[in-house]
Amino acid sequence: MFQVHVRTRINGDDTEFSCEADETLLDALRDRLGLTGAKEGCGTGDCGACSVLVDGRLVCACLMLGAEAEGCDIETVEGMADGSKLHPLQQKFLDHAALQCGVCTPGFLVAAKSLLERNDNPTEEEVRYWLAGNLCRCTGYDKIVRAVLDTAADMRKASKPKPAKAKKASAKGRVSA
Amino acid sequence: MNVQPDNKAMKRDFDIVGKRTPRPDGIDKVTGRARFGADMSMPGMLWGLVLRSPHAHAKIKRIDTSKAEKLNGVHAIVTSKDFGPCDDSLLDIRENVMAREKALYDGHAVAAVAAVSRSVARQALKLIKVDYQVLPHVTDVDEAMKPDAPVINDKLFTKGLDKTPKKPSNIAERFEFGHGEVEKGFKEADLVIERTFRTEATHQGYIEPHACVASMGADGRGEMWVCTQGHFMVRNTCAGLLGIDVSNLRVTASEIGGGFGGKTTVFIEPVALALSLKANRPVKMVMSREEVLRASGPTSSSSIDVKIGMKKDGTITAGDATLRYQGGAFPGSAVPYGAMACFAPYDLKNVRAIGWDVIANRPKQAAYRAPGAPMGAYAIESVIDELCRELKLDPIDVRLKNASSDGSKASYGPNFGVIGLKATLEAAKNHPHWKAKLGKNQGRGVACGFWFNFGGETSVSLNVNVDGTVGLSVGTPDIGGSRASIGNMAAEELGIPHDKVRCIIADTASLGYNDVTDGSRVTFASGMAAIQAARDAIGKLCERAAKIWGIPVDAVVWEKGHARPASPNAGKHEPLSLADIAAQAGATGGPIAGHCEINAEGAGVSFATHMVDSEVDPETGHVKILRYTVFQDAGKAVHPSYVEGQFQGGAVQGIGWALNEEYIYSKDGRLQNPGFLDYRIPVCSDLPMIDTVIVEVPNPGHPYGVRGVGETSIVPPLAAISNSVSDAAKVRMTRLPMSPPNVLKALGRI
Numbered sequence: 044m045f046q047v048h049v050r051t052r053i054n055g056d057d058t059e060f061s062c063e064a065d066e067t068l069l070d071a072l073r074d075r076l077g078l079t080g081a082k083e084g085c086g087t088g089d090c091g092a093c094s095v096l097v098d099g100r101l102v103c104a105c106l107m108l109g110a111e112a113e114g115c116d117i118e119t120v121e122g123m124a125d126g127s128k129l130h131p132l133q134q135k136f137l138d139h140a141a142l143q144c145g146v147c148t149p150g151f152l153v154a155a156k157s158l159l160e161r162n163d164n165p166t167e168e169e170v171r172y173w174l175a176g177n178l179c180r181c182t183g184y185d186k187i188v189r190a191v192l193d194t195a196a197d198m199r200k201a202s203k204p205k206p207a208k209a210k211k212a213s214a215k216g217r218v219s220a
Numbered sequence: 221m222n223v224q225p226d227n228k229a230m231k232r233d234f235d236i237v238g239k240r241t242p243r244p245d246g247i248d249k250v251t252g253r254a255r256f257g258a259d260m261s262m263p264g265m266l267w268g269l270v271l272r273s274p275h276a277h278a279k280i281k282r283i284d285t286s287k288a289e290k291l292n293g294v295h296a297i298v299t300s301k302d303f304g305p306c307d308d309s310l311l312d313i314r315e316n317v318m319a320r321e322k323a324l325y326d327g328h329a330v331a332a333v334a335a336v337s338r339s340v341a342r343q344a345l346k347l348i349k350v351d352y353q354v355l356p357h358v359t360d361v362d363e364a365m366k367p368d369a370p371v372i373n374d375k376l377f378t379k380g381l382d383k384t385p386k387k388p389s390n391i392a393e394r395f396e397f398g399h400g401e402v403e404k405g406f407k408e409a410d411l412v413i414e415r416t417f418r419t420e421a422t423h424q425g426y427i428e429p430h431a432c433v434a435s436m437g438a439d440g441r442g443e444m445w446v447c448t449q450g451h452f453m454v455r456n457t458c459a460g461l462l463g464i465d466v467s468n469l470r471v472t473a474s475e476i477g478g479g480f481g482g483k484t485t486v487f488i489e490p491v492a493l494a495l496s497l498k499a500n501r502p503v504k505m506v507m508s509r510e511e512v513l514r515a516s517g518p519t520s521s522s523s524i525d526v527k528i529g530m531k532k533d534g535t536i537t538a539g540d541a542t543l544r545y546q547g548g549a550f551p552g553s554a555v556p557y558g559a560m561a562c563f564a565p566y567d568l569k570n571v572r573a574i575g576w577d578v579i580a581n582r583p584k585q586a587a588y589r590a591p592g593a594p595m596g597a598y599a600i601e602s603v604i605d606e607l608c609r610e611l612k613l614d615p616i617d618v619r620l621k622n623a624s625s626d627g628s629k630a631s632y633g634p635n636f637g638v639i640g641l642k643a644t645l646e647a648a649k650n651h652p653h654w655k656a657k658l659g660k661n662q663g664r665g666v667a668c669g670f671w672f673n674f675g676g677e678t679s680v681s682l683n684v685n686v687d688g689t690v691g692l693s694v695g696t697p698d699i700g701g702s703r704a705s706i707g708n709m710a711a712e713e714l715g716i717p718h719d720k721v722r723c724i725i726a727d728t729a730s731l732g733y734n735d736v737t738d739g740s741r742v743t744f745a746s747g748m749a750a751i752q753a754a755r756d757a758i759g760k761l762c763e764r765a766a767k768i769w770g771i772p773v774d775a776v777v778w779e780k781g782h783a784r785p786a787s788p789n790a791g792k793h794e795p796l797s798l799a800d801i802a803a804q805a806g807a808t809g810g811p812i813a814g815h816c817e818i819n820a821e822g823a824g825v826s827f828a829t830h831m832v833d834s835e836v837d838p839e840t841g842h843v844k845i846l847r848y849t850v851f852q853d854a855g856k857a858v859h860p861s862y863v864e865g866q867f868q869g870g871a872v873q874g875i876g877w878a879l880n881e882e883y884i885y886s887k888d889g890r891l892q893n894p895g896f897l898d899y900r901i902p903v904c905s906d907l908p909m910i911d912t913v914i915v916e917v918p919n920p921g922h923p924y925g926v927r928g929v930g931e932t933s934i935v936p937p938l939a940a941i942s943n944s945v946s947d948a949a950k951v952r953m954t955r956l957p958m959s960p961p962n963v964l965k966a967l968g969r970i
Binding site: 063065066070073074078079080081082083084085086087089090092119120121123124129133136137139140142143144145146147148149152168170171172174175176177178179180181182183184185186187188189 | 240242243245246247248249250251252253254255256258259261337338339424425426427428429475476477478479480506508509699700701861862864865868869871872873895896897901902903904905906907909910
């Protein structure tokens, strides 16, 4: 089948891949590039397990074509930790036992990171509404919400400068999701 | 908050058990490294897809695969012809994984292809032509029981009746449990209430769809990678369906993205293996969400009559229930469990529960967390609530008055051992939630629930490594943190730090048979086996110490991770740590390991009480959960964070079942909502925090007092929420889900 050649940057690495014209970004990430951290829970944008950041925007990778990633800067769960140093959200998810089976966890982490980049002092309600597009069937969300609120509190305490609203894109790419 | 009733049986001080240790698989799961079912690929792998029936009930006259076979890139096509003779016990599974003469439900598999890519496989499916003769169908449980209902299986004659009927029907079996005389009991009552309830089918809703990779070589030896609750079950079932020696099939369990009972059987796994056998290449299959909802194993829908009599002082004089569950196109719904569990919280003189197992043109139901129990509890606990309301009695006091306790004769037959129901009710009564004020259109409900819990066949190996670390192999897939709890129990027993024990889920070639992860059995049974394996290893460590010291083994004791002389008479010897002895293993007799193979007995039943506040919007019929508290007996909470997680997760699945979730079939028998947009499970913004109270009444059948905790938490919510909504809406709710249209109907607004 006809394939499209795509040039992207993924988790900071310039990355090229070929994919079928109707193939989703999620399938390209998982099956072409071996980045299986993003999961397919529904394929219809309803569960958020495939959440990735595309040019700083939170996107369901199952709702975007691989071909549309041309020129985009993509962040996945695999890029969250700095080497062996976990992102604060990753550490807090462990501290709060905010995962059971763990299959929704990558999507929640990417979505929560996106929230905290925009708002470092969210209310519980803001966390709950921001994460309403990510389904978890194991935890009842309680410990997830606590982990995100606790991360935000720690990040504020560390009084680091606020993260930029969105990372600068390496090139302009259209996000269709 | 922990409540630990004074119980002399629980004397043991723990160093590790009861601590919130870091999760051993945690870093893999927060970094994306954990490998789930769909994350595995093999060299030369093909993609498999299934063609499914669009009809609820149809005769399959002909399947023409010739065009699909000619498509470039297609390597194998299978139909029911590729599944030959098998043991009688597997016949229903064989027919469910691939339809034979008839398609029995919308989504029933009729053929499958393996091709070089998913897009080629999709094209191939379109080229397969199936001639169907559409037959009349039935999806509703009460309709399916009518004498004039379309008969789905003309070889099905109702079992469990005094006389086997001469005509086939959709009624597979009748069950009855109870004791005493219910009619006599009703005469003693001051008030008798009789109600009929309905619940809709729901789905476990695990976020990870079923996925597997199967590889069958020309040498007749196969390997499978499967997301499953039981890889030994997958091995035995697939081997049985395809005529392979069990030893020739090696199955590895992937990380599992939720199961809740829905991954305790097979769907695509034997199909992938059949395709691989035919193509002589590895085949990967992954269900779509639509396939999961249409063609895996949801719950039964149910219709239940309940009649309960009560005296003015709150004494229940009699309880009678008739439960009708449709379990999809094959016999085997969970109705017997529902009938056994529904009255179990109460010590009743006169009680009867009748269950009817009914088939319908729907996917074959699978287990879902305390299978069958939530619906029965919903009906019984609703009527008890209404009796309390009418007689102006406190619903917790009435439950305490009638509650089953140690030695009570259970409604389903046996006498209970040591149980914690009253402790959960006392905890509920003393909790600030019970006294908190409610506002306008708000209500509060309570309900109790019961689950049996289970032991089962279990095999564990524990290897002492040269550096003093320990490898622990268990055969029960870890669905919510059991590697931590089992590893911690082994570490506790050995007396070494928890992070010196690495617990893994071994493949089917590496351990004896293990039953599936179900029945809330894993922390109980694999934990018990790990403790026994550790004790086996300790015996051998003591033997080695005795050898090193030149004293008899009965003069050596094991304390806090060290072999020590049992008394001064044994001579003066510096204690030897596990690591000291491990380092000399080669010189003292070779590797040191502990093993345990058991059919675990002594599972302790578990009870819970749930309390929930809700608010009903009278204009829209929308129900908001305001506050929720779970009180459940864990026996011993090995890892309290994961116990809380089980309580919270079960409660929230119950909230979904009570308020939103339902299988909606159209008149033509097709599922109308096979996606997460329309089959709406609770999302984060729907919910409050879920408070938990861990009650610990130790189970005498486990060395550390453990009871299973996974399932009981979904038994009370349907009733507790219905009682809360009934309180808020001032009208008795008798139908689930309490979605806005159903609430408005109950309010008489539409």
